Amino acid sequence: MHDGHIVELENVSFTYPGGQQALSNVTLSVVTGEKVALVGPNGAGKSTLLLQLNGILRGQGKVRIAGLELNEHNIRIIRGKVGLVFQDPDDQLFSPTVLDDVAFGPLHMGLPEEEVLARSARALEQVQMTGYERRIPHHLSLGEKKRIAIATVLSMQPDILALDEPSAGLDPEARQHLLALLKSLPQTMLIASHDLAFVREVCTRIVTLDAGRITRNLTWTGSLEQG
């Protein structure tokens, strides 16, 4: 790792099997603890970029997470470091109960069961969802589902959180709740969003993407400065 950069993308390009170029020559570095917003129109490549971070999608170029270069050998170690929260919590919450879902990550990291349960309890506490362990995802509100989706990656204790449209579809109260939660978490974050007011509260840097390219990279310190 150089200069405390926890996420480093170097000339990353990605083309979907259909031939649609989603990312072209994206270079981006994120410092430990930084909270970066990815904004841009629909189809700009925000979600595709997030999926590169832990190798769900892999294109050309280099991806380094905490100094480790993403390759076949260490892909699962990197997946433990990058907690990916999908836009639709119904995609993220696939287990029969909330506890099963929060425990899924740590269980598949091979941790002993006591540790898995302790981490799950802690993660649910962090998103203020203690007591929901036996609940069925279908019976939860969208706001609750979003918070539990975040807990499912917090239980893996990742260094980086990559969130896709976290505030989409939430009512003002649930949105406020989520805002407070994200501000309180210490992890490095990359947040893809259309909700500028939301990312302005959480993030310290705004990266704009258009047609798969980074068009602007601005530091937010009350007003926007070219960074």
Added chain:
Amino acid sequence: MNLPALDPYRERSSPIHRLDARLKLIVALAFIVIISLTPPGAWPAYLLYLLILIAIMLLAKVTPLSVLARSMLALPFALLAALGILYVREGIPLVTVPLLSWRITITDVGLLRFASLMVKAWLSLLVSITLAFVTPFWEIVRAMQGLGVPRMLTVVILLMHRYLGVLADEAQRLMRAREARSAELVGIKSRGSLRWRAEVTGRMIGTLFLRTYERSERVYNAMLARGFAGEVRTLRNPELSARDLAFAGLVLSALMSVVVIARCYW
């Protein structure tokens, strides 16, 4: 449409709800086997089974009437399966009914077997419905896994149960979108031909299939992102407590004694 709302399970605090799901499943299966082993015409035994079952329902704070109401939905299927039994040659003929070109004679033995089978089928239904009332669906499937059903199978059942409601909602949204645009101008009949409507429905099914396929990709990605590498791991089932074992043993021995007495004396 809230499909999981069809699930009769309601969270309650009762000794039956707290019982380990594996034991509940074993007792329910054993109950059904014991019912089927009871000889035809052993009416006192059937009554005893019903009383034991009602005692369990009351212990679980489940209204027996609500279980009864659900059993009526499935009873016609049992009736259909049992009809063949009516036709046996043994015994004293009671009535003869003409059926197309045949004449079917119903004997007292046939009638007794038919009535017994109906009662036994109904009792078995009550047992399974009671199980569904006191155990969440996922716990029943987990219990199956704990009793040796292959994990691949239980995981598929659980995923199906998880996404049934999501897919039903998606289908409903498609149908609403069609309804909303099925307009008509005053004085112009525009119902469309049957063929045209069939095509629209066909395309909707295709759309639903595509969306399901895309969702499965996203769910798989979500699993990969959290360290899934081909082998599904689940939390261990808790140890069986001595109290649970004792309770299950008690119920099973009561049922066993009824069937033994029924086979020897009635």
